[in-house]
Amino acid sequence: MKEEQNDIEQLIAKSLAGETTSVEEEQLASWLKDDPANQEIFEKSKKVIALTKSHSSETALDIDVNAEWSKFKSNVEGKTKTIEMVTSSTSIWYKVAATFLILLVSGAILYLSLLKNDETFYETAASAEVFVLPDSSTVTLNKNSTLAYSKDFGATDRKVKLTGEAFFEVTPNKKKPFIINTAEASVQVLGTSFNINSVESDKTEVTVATGLVALSSLETKASIKLNAGDKGVLAHNNDELSSSRNDDVNFLAWKTRTIIFENADLAEVISTLNHVYNMRLNLVEGVGGNCKVSVTFDNQSFDAVLNVLESTLELEIVREENQVNITNAGC
Template structure:
């Protein structure tokens, strides 16, 4: 048994707070299975949390651990003057009191301080945020990111639910950690995306620049991913691997850089809808011979549709900001 690391402490805190996802609980169970002593640690945390929630309610005044420690020292001085126990028993009482105060002080700090987390949420559209270290994150619609209370101290840790594209500011002394389900993605400074939806069967990491470490906390599998590579963690069976051919448009929703290489028209439409938000529809049956090879970089959907219309001899019907492809020549 050893002291839990930051990731495990975060899982324990979410479990106690009732915020743990199924993936969180799986990762926590994997940690419990590693050592029978870990169950003792979890039980201690749960008892401490119950104790602090009873004696130190969240809506009460802030707790000054230094003041409480000073009071403890004064009380032990009085006990020592008035006490009649022998020195051996006194030492054990001091040790027990010290342990109790140390545990209480830690629990007060950990379980009260953790409420100072910062949560970023993209409710209706993709949202770009800047973290305290200068790193930039594009959160996809429906996603949210939780910034750890001690972000920027020994490391830079965030928890992701959904999908996000990260442009991490380099810091060789403080690695950047993204916790997603049972997986951890670690970098020093690079750009990449993490896709981790609770209702999907896998976690996907796609690297644009730099080097990324992608690992599963439960099985300790790890992948080193370079620019242009993807790593996939399949939740059922807990398998990790790399696809033979990475999807070049995995991050296009955030970067607006789109590449098609002999791609079927149906795939093109699916990608455009993923990037621009379900605004293109194929009406009727279109020829299967339509193959698209083109690159777009930060262009508007209107501009993209004009290029496709001219290149593939498409017949396009526009209704506001929506487009219907009603025929395709593909000559």
């Protein structure tokens, strides 16, 4: 099975590098038809290569490819499996594609080094991952999120770009502020820990665990300060900023996998579970209006959580290909 997986990874890499034979292309086409998930892997792989090529070119790369390849394998040893790849002095992209696919196909973190402008770029797929930045700050990047910083990170300040959601634990440095930019907002800190959620298209949320944070609108430059225990929201439609005390005990459940419900509405429970587990759990209209949930889950799988709710609330559940529907509740 492992040999078959390695063959597929090499086949995808060769296809993206334009080095497959007609027989190999037929093999790849057959694999893509076997499972829709295979097509998704292939499309993500193409996106990765397209992104990298937009920042660099084979003639512009002033690097020792073999040295970079060896360095990469050394860095990921023990974290992901290693695939024996065929080396070729005429194809830099073969190695580039293979480097990315080692991580992408295995479902692990995808790491891109954009060589032309020395920008470091991280992207997560189906699970959260933890990164340590050059200043020793720690970032837990939620699933389906990206983080990037340029080569001048730490020179005068510490700027990063975020899409999605992440929890930051920033190393204090009063002389070099830590700045996170999203599509709509900017967050500046000196040393603290906080969560940024820019997943939803209509708002950006910042929840502070420790320290002091300034949340600003990139459009209006307006800013608010947030202390530990505060939640700040930037509404994207009008760039309005607001703050309040955070009353969501589960704001870090995606990271900690500890979920606490105390007399919570079933609709709230479903919203939290969908965010934590990246699921499509739906409550059919009119169902569960009187349901209240008081329970704690500690690092349990989605199926285990659903089984508990199903039995205690007498739920009727219909599972479909891409979602789970609650059609009735006995509470």
